[in-house]
Amino acid sequence: MKKILIVEDDPALLETLKTFLETENFEVITADDGEKGLQLALKEKIDLIILDVNLPFLGGFEVCRKVRAKGITTPVIMLSGEKKEELDKASGLDIGADDYLVKPFGTKELLARMKAVLRRSSPKVEETGEYFSRTETLEIPLRALPRGSTFAGRYEIIEELGRGGMGKVYRATDKKIGEDVAIKLLSPAIAGDKQTLERFRNELKFARKIAQRNVCRMFDLNEEEGMPFITMEYVPGDDLKSLLKKTGQLTIKKAISIASQVCEGLAEAHRLGVVHRDLKPQNIMIDKEGNARIMDFGIARSMKMKGITEAGTVFGTPEYMSPEQVEGKEVDQRSDIYSLGVILFAMLTGRVPFKGDTPLTVAIKHKAEKPPEPRKFNPQIPEDLSRVILKCMEKDRETRYQDVGELLIDLGKLEKGMPVSIDLKKEKKPEEGVKKGIEWKNSIAVLPFVDMSMEKNQEYFCDGMTEDIITRLSKFEGLKVISRTSAMRYKKTDKDIREIGQELNVASILEGSIRREKDDIRVNAELINAEDGFHLWADIYHQTLESVFEVQDEVSQAIAEALKVKLTPKTIESLKQGRPENIEAYEYALKGMHLINSKYIVFHREDDFKAAIKMLKKAVECDPNYISAYTGLAWAYQHHYQITGNRRDFAVVIKNCEKAYELDPSLADTNGAIGWVHYLKGEFDKAYQSYQKALEINPNSFGINHLIGQFYRNFGLLHHAIDYVSKNIELDPFYLSSHSLLARCLIYSGKFREAEIKIKEALEIEPGNLWSFQDYSLLYMMLKKTDDAEDYLKRAVKINPGSPGNQFYQALLSGLKGEKKKSSLPQEERDYLFSSRNEGGSD
Incomplete structure (x- = not known):
């Protein structure tokens, strides 16, 4: 157990710090003036000194100076007043202090600083081990056929x-x-x-x-x-890809001629019900006479080319895939028309419309991004021909040419110099900056239920009831529901309903209380108009514990009726999904999640983590098919990694996510979980498909909008990332990670002013948080203000010196300053930092 000396003359602060650190398993001794503090520092064997600057009899600077003069290297954290922050900081560090904190400060920041200082002063423990096995694929060589054989x-x-x-x-x-x-x-x-x-x-x-x-x-x-x-x-000649490689781009006459001939071939194939599915320049031969010949009909369908497949592979050639192929939908002749549009684009411009670092990036752009105007790359292209190309490439196949005969007529007119009449579907330009809001039919926040039991020992049960009702309401189409993370910030609040409604931007609020004695529960619930405080609905439920799920269903459906939200039979049926067969399993899972969310994530105590795991494992023992127990274990180990950096936690996260998905692959949560597993393993194709399925099941699922926003950001699709992350912030206004991700997306989009606003908002949510300091550092690097960038990076390093993100930004800053030797990372750090396992590393 580490021994801490606190020297502080404010008795209230001294007692608060002592109590807090003792709950964190530190041994604490105290002194309320400088002389007593110095005597203890010289006499006792101490691991860390927390030292106030302004002390009676002997000031903090003098105490630190005398300690260092005796050759004592015990780390010291100075506590300084806000007004003299910079002076105190400089003086303290100059005489040998290791860190400083400005009053007032939070216990979370103090603990982070203490751990960082203790880590630096302790011998380093080398981490070893690979946590994902790497297997080699045995490739059987294809038999060579020698000439003349x-x-x-x-x-x-x-x-x-x-x-x-x-x-x-x-x-x-x-x-x-x-x-x-x-x-x-x-x-x-x-x-x-x-x-x-x-x-x-x-x-x-x-x-x-x-x-x-x-x-x-x-x-x-x-x-x-x-x-x-x-x-x-056998067709003597070159394929179109080779021809384009030689010429760069074709003449307008030649391109129209080839496209027309391809149309002729496709028309016959489509008449017979055959769709090519993998039309691309490699599959178009140009014979010695200049005639076009389409190859490989039937092969694409035989290979089950379904875009981003369940096996996680991008089948086909992504540069020429239609949006419906990317989504794995059934295709018809209009998919070939889209591909032909891309080929026309390439013949006339010498490039494809969408480029990317990976096949998946390109495929997603076909689905999500508007194609560029061909004339941008070749001003010689007639406007009518450009419009023909863009009509072929409409995202919605209903607005494309419906058959190649229509396209062939327009190409014939262009070949003769005749005008072509095309009504292109008008697409909205992506909004600049942050998406201002999402259209909802109604909105609600569920405040934490109050524990009214005699012994006040049912907080875990009240929190579980709150979360379960939130989960049910989130399945209602058109209803904005604030997530558990943000709702729980209002536990034991004395804020007025109207004020909460404004902060969360919701029209109505559900609040209530639970009185539980053994297996008897009494639930009081009230639905209130957040604007005027008017009660829209209220009811009291008196049931046994076994009936708790029926109570949740009744409350949810009563809210839907009061808010005029229409429920389909499918939605009502979905409320019953994921229930345990054993009520004991439900109790254990609630206790485990309460320990993780309300204790471990807040105070980072290992004992809380172990107790939570024990409860969640008991839930599994009681009901081996209880999905929430497995997702709870995955959630717990994921946060344990984020707090401790123990990479072995990943194996446990993966195991539990996979088990949850195996039990029921039809839930949004299990698809989100398995998507996260694929993401951790670097299987981005599979992750994308799983996230998409999760969103289809429940577009308002908490966290999945953040995950898919992060996914799009990693592939450079910033507009789409901003949309998804903005929606997640609507649903979870206090989720710090989303605010940080949005800030980075805005920075990379060049929207620096909006990014700074987002960073400030995140600092208001949690002052002095690591991510916001990193984001500020990145912002100032982009603005070429290296001194400011370095200042914020130093603040981030003091919070968590071991953060991989800090190492990345330090290398980036060094490169910006021309310090070549410092701008590289060790290979092991690079591998980890840029792997999918590190959420912040993909910048």
Whole structure:
């Protein structure tokens, strides 16, 4: 146990600090003047001294100076008055103090400073171990076919034409008929999948029916020595991708000609009910006469190319994917039209409309971002042609060309120099800056239920009732419901209902009380108009503990009726999801979550964490199928990591999230949880899909809007990140992490003034918090004010010297100042900092 000496002449503050630190498992001795403090510092074996500046008999600076003169290196934190902050700080640090605090300060900040100073003065413990196993994929080499060899008894190999993810393509002479053909030798990964091969066979039956001069004929799927291969028509020439690489961009006449020929080929395929699904320049051959030929019909469907799939892979070529493919929806001929629009864009500009660092980034842009005007990259493009391209690329397939025949008519007019009449759907420009608000039909905050039991020992039960009702109400469409995190700030408040309503920006407030004696519960609930204090509804429920869920349902439905919120049968049924089979499991889970949310997250006491885990594990023992017990364990270990930095917690987080999802994959919370698991592992494709599903189930789910905002920020889609994070702040106004994330998004968007407003708001919520100091440092770096950036970074470092975010910003600042040696991080730190496991590291 660490021994702390507090030297402070204010008796009230001295007693407060002593009591608080003793609850944090420190041994505390005290002195109320400088001389007594000096004697104790010289005589006792002390781990840390908390020393006020202004003390009777002997001032704090003198005490510190005498301690250091004796060669004592015990760390010292000075306490200084607000008016003399800078002077005291300079004087204290000059004589050997390790840190300082300005009065008034919070216990949380004090504890953070103490831990940081003690950590610096203690021997460093080296962390070891990998927490995610890395497996190597065994790649089976694809058989090479040498020139002049005979394959499958009839094909004489002439040359290799190319290779890709599906395998190798060869030109060969079919000795039976004396004609050249193309042979696609399928990769071992595909060859080993019997279902895929069977789909190939089925799709080829349809693809072979396409007999049109602009379509490369598909012949057959065969197998040689266990190696499947496809034979198809050989087209001498270059694919369009190679042509564009050589020329950069095509002439307008040439581009229209190729697009028209592709339309001709697609028209026949679509007539037969065949959609290509993977149209791209690589799949369009330009023969020696300049004619376009579409290749690989049927292959995309056989490969189950569904955009961002359940397996977490971006199938297809993301640069040319339609929005519906990205979402994994069923596609029709209009998907091919979208892809052809992108190809036209590329032929005329020499580039694709959307670029990104990863396939997923590009795919998401197809779904979420408006394509740029083609004339921006090539002013020679006629306006009518530009409008044709953009009509092909409408996000909503209902507003695109509905078939290639329509597109072919407009291309024909353009080829003849005739005007084209196109009514493009007008899209709203993304709002600049912060989204000002979301349209809600109604809004409510549920204040913490008051414990009216005789022994006042039911706070955990009251908090659980509050959270459960909030969760139920959040499922009601069009109803804005303030999250538990923000609602709990009003526990034991003496603020007026009107004032709370204004702070939370809600129209109505539910407040109530619970009296519980053993298994008998009495719930009193009142719904109040936040504007005038008028009671909209009130009721009293007297039930047994076994009926607690029915009470929650009745309260929720009564609120919906009072606020004129229409409930569908599906919504009413959803209220029953996730209930435990055992009421004891519910009690244990409530106790565990109360210990985490009201104790551990606030005071960071390890004993509270252990007690919470014990309760949550008991909940699992009572009911192994109780989802909330597993999500509670994941929540607890996630916060334990954030507080202690123990990376071993991740394995436990993952295990419990996966179990919750396995029990019920139809809930918003379990999809959000499994999305977080994928995010932790760096499986961003899967994370995106899970987050999207969670939002579809419950668009107002707390935290998921923040997570998907963070996700978009990581991929540079800042406008979308701002929208989602702003919505999360609407639902959870006091969630500090969202305020910080929004500030960073605004900084990267160049909206520095709005970013500063957000940082100030976060500091009002929690003065002196680490994230806001880091955000200020980043803001000033972007403004090239390195002195100010360094000042705020020093404040952040004092709060938590070991923060990976601090190390990143320090490296960034050093680079900005031209200090090359200091601007790099060790490889291990880089790997961790930029991994998905570190929420703040993706900047």
